[in-house]
Amino acid sequence: MMKYNDITKLKKNIPSEIRKFFTEKLNNYLVIIDGEVIIKNLQSSFEKLSINYNNVMDIVVPRNFSEKETLHIFYIQENTDSVINTKITLKENAELNYFEYLFSNTESKVDFVSDSYISENAKLRYSGISKFNKNSKVSVIRNSNISRYGSSIYSIAEVSDADADLRINMFLDGDYANAVAKTVAITSKKQKVRIKQIIEHNAPDTEGYIENYGVSNNDSSLIFEGVGKINKNMKRSIARQQNKGIVLGENSRLDANPLLLIDEYDVEASHGAAIGKIDEEQLYYLMSRGLTLKNAERLIISGFLSPIIKQLTTDELIEDFLEVVKRKTL
Amino acid sequence: MSILLIKNLYAEVDGKEILKGVNLEIKGGETHAIMGPNGTGKSTLASVIMGHPKFIITKGEIILDGKNVLDMAVDERSRAGIFLGMQNPAEVPGVTNSDFIKTAMNTRSEEGKSISLFKFIIQYDKAVKELKMNEDLPHRYLNEGFSGGEKKRNEILQMKMLNPKIAILDEIDSGLDVDALKIVGENITKMKSPDLGLLLITHYQRLLEYISTDYVHVMMQGRIVKSGDQKLIERIDQEGYDWIKEELGIDDERVFIEEEEERIILGTCATKEALDL
Numbered sequence: 212m213m214k215y216n217d218i219t220k221l222k223k224n225i226p227s228e229i230r231k232f233f234t235e236k237l238n239n240y241l242v243i244i245d246g247e248v249i250i251k252n253l254q255s256s257f258e259k260l261s262i263n264y265n266n267v268m269d270i271v272v273p274r275n276f277s278e279k280e281t282l283h284i285f286y287i288q289e290n291t292d293s294v295i296n297t298k299i300t301l302k303e304n305a306e307l308n309y310f311e312y313l314f315s316n317t318e319s320k321v322d323f324v325s326d327s328y329i330s331e332n333a334k335l336r337y338s339g340i341s342k343f344n345k346n347s348k349v350s351v352i353r354n355s356n357i358s359r360y361g362s363s364i365y366s367i368a369e370v371s372d373a374d375a376d377l378r379i380n381m382f383l384d385g386d387y388a389n390a391v392a393k394t395v396a397i398t399s400k401k402q403k404v405r406i407k408q409i410i411e412h413n414a415p416d417t418e419g420y421i422e423n424y425g426v427s428n429n430d431s432s433l434i435f436e437g438v439g440k441i442n443k444n445m446k447r448s449i450a451r452q453q454n455k456g457i458v459l460g461e462n463s464r465l466d467a468n469p470l471l472l473i474d475e476y477d478v479e480a481s482h483g484a485a486i487g488k489i490d491e492e493q494l495y496y497l498m499s500r501g502l503t504l505k506n507a508e509r510l511i512i513s514g515f516l517s518p519i520i521k522q523l524t525t526d527e528l529i530e531d532f533l534e535v536v537k538r539k540t541l
Numbered sequence: 542m543s544i545l546l547i548k549n550l551y552a553e554v555d556g557k558e559i560l561k562g563v564n565l566e567i568k569g570g571e572t573h574a575i576m577g578p579n580g581t582g583k584s585t586l587a588s589v590i591m592g593h594p595k596f597i598i599t600k601g602e603i604i605l606d607g608k609n610v611l612d613m614a615v616d617e618r619s620r621a622g623i624f625l626g627m628q629n630p631a632e633v634p635g636v637t638n639s640d641f642i643k644t645a646m647n648t649r650s651e652e653g654k655s656i657s658l659f660k661f662i663i664q665y666d667k668a669v670k671e672l673k674m675n676e677d678l679p680h681r682y683l684n685e686g687f688s689g690g691e692k693k694r695n696e697i698l699q700m701k702m703l704n705p706k707i708a709i710l711d712e713i714d715s716g717l718d719v720d721a722l723k724i725v726g727e728n729i730t731k732m733k734s735p736d737l738g739l740l741l742i743t744h745y746q747r748l749l750e751y752i753s754t755d756y757v758h759v760m761m762q763g764r765i766v767k768s769g770d771q772k773l774i775e776r777i778d779q780e781g782y783d784w785i786k787e788e789l790g791i792d793d794e795r796v797f798i799e800e801e802e803e804r805i806i807l808g809t810c811a812t813k814e815a816l817d818l
């Protein structure tokens with residue numbers, strides 16, 4: 212097993228933006244640069260997983276596996292245009308906390324596809340941050356297929372400087388399956404980001420929840436398109452959606468276009484949206500305690516984005532996220 | 542010792558005049574109480590001193606130790622030593638109480654010299670205990686889901702941490718149960734010093750049983766119409782405001798009379814004019 216202090220001896224240089232995460236507080240991580248595994252640092256409990264990388268990152272979590280710790284994967288793209296594929300399979304009753312950090316610091320085309328297969332009564336908590344160079348062209352597609360009593364919870368933070376098209380497609384294939392697609396996104400400058408989530412109910416008694424938190428600054432535009440689709444006979448299913456947003460820039464745009472496609476009567480479906488300028492009363496309150504306008508805005512925004520901060524496992528990752536928030540909301 | 546001076550202050554919101562010539566001087570070491578019926582401009586005065594953006598000052602001055610407060614932004618006023626414990630403090634989801642106060646304290650310390658985490662925690666814990674608040678408070682989100690009384694205690698907690706020169710407490714006693722009222726009152730009294738000028742806005746004598754006051758003012762129609770000492774509170778508590786209205790010849794104590802009534806008055810005036818009366 213490779214220790215964090217050995218990383219100086221690696222044959223490939225890890226960009227300093229990423230290197231800072233590898234302290235003794237971070238456990239269980241893989242680092243992949245341009246399609247090559249550079250670090251594999253796993254505690255013994257994770258040795259039970261089968262993790263193979265051969266063009267496709269293939270993770271298989273055995274039956275009844277349960278571990279509170281999180282498996283982290285850092286994908287770094289330096290030189291090549293690449294297609295990154297990840298496949299995560301959870302066998303029956305397995306549980307996994309998974310986190311991925313997508314990073315590029317050069318101009319490149321990024322195509323990222325990940326698929327997860329959640330077997331009966333298994334539970335995946337999938338979180339991710341993407342930080343791509345502003346000249347990249349980004350497409351990220353994440354699919355999740357959920358069996359009976361399975362649960363799949365996706366929490367994604369899109370804080371790139373690049374124009375991006377993000378998709379989450381979740382399929383509730385077995386009864387009592389449950390899916391959550393939660394996204395946090397901050398756009399700035401002239402960036403254009405579109406996030407589309409679909410939760411499709413292919414079995415009765417299934418539940419899907421789409422939850423988005425967006426901040427758009429400067430001249431950027433951010434669009435959320437959440438789709439809850441309940442097919443015929445998928446009785447007693449629940450499709451809910453919530454979009455919240457802060458429009459910071461004078462010329463920025465933030466749109467939420469929730470869509471409910473429902474072909475069954477006996478269901479529950481709802482959506483709500485709260486998008487607007489930063490709350491005046493909150494600003495006044497914080498400023499009345501001496502915080503400058505910028506500080507107050509930043510605190511309110513990081514509070515607003517706290518649902519994703521909770522998913523981050525170390526202080527370095529939290530700091531990294533808050534730094535981006537600060538930079539992008541300036 | 543600080544001095545807050547309010548001179549002939551007029552303020553309006555949405556074109557409606559609410560403050561109509563307020564005069565008041567608060568010195569360090571003094572405790573003032575403002576009483577008065579609902580809707581007479583008490584909270585407006587507090588908000589205007591703090592600098593709430595929705596109010597427009599049309600006339601008058603607010604001066605703190607020789608400096609023009611009306612020129613300062615809300616945060617500058619706070620850093621200059623003004624504190625307002627609000628009647629309805631905002632809720633800020635996702636921002637913990639301790640992060641908030643820590644940030645607020647750091648903005649007051651000189652550039653690069655932020656307060657040590659250790660010192661902060663000790664000071665915060667002490668204040669939480671003194672106010673008999675729950676220990677999970679630092680990790681809870683700012684006022685989110687707080688009960689009325691918890692919000693009020695949280696305002697006092699912030700005041701303790703920020704150590705202001707002039708503190709205005711707007712109905713800090715509303716929503717507090719009997720025990721909490723005692724705790725809050727005693728905590729405020731403990732903070733009294735020649736360096737702190739206090740302005741308490743209240744409807745009841747109860748709070749003032751725990752905080753001795755030097756001056757009592759009554760607000761009606763957007764200005765202070767009567768001032769006195771502790772005895773004034775006792776009389777108001779027993780008899781209400783009618784005697785003051787009678788004494789001063791005030792019919793309606795509110796800041797502005799409903800538009801409909803105004804129209805009627807205008808109407809009669811117009812008729813009078815037409816009849817050349």
Ligand SMILES: Nc1ncnc2c1ncn2[C@@H]1O[C@H](COP(=O)(O)OP(=O)(O)OP(=O)(O)O)[C@@H](O)[C@H]1O
Pocket residue numbers: 554555557559577578579580581582583584585586595796797
């Ligand atoms: N934003 C606003 N728009 C319109 N009217 C307002 C606004 N803010 C305050 N007012 C009005 O100004 C008047 C004075 O309000 P203020 O809150 O200062 O009263 P108060 O003396 O504090 O009353 P209370 O004892 O009920 O707290 C009221 O009639 C109120 O409705």
Ligand SMILES: [Mg+2]
Pocket residue numbers: 583584585628711
């Ligand atoms: Mg009031």
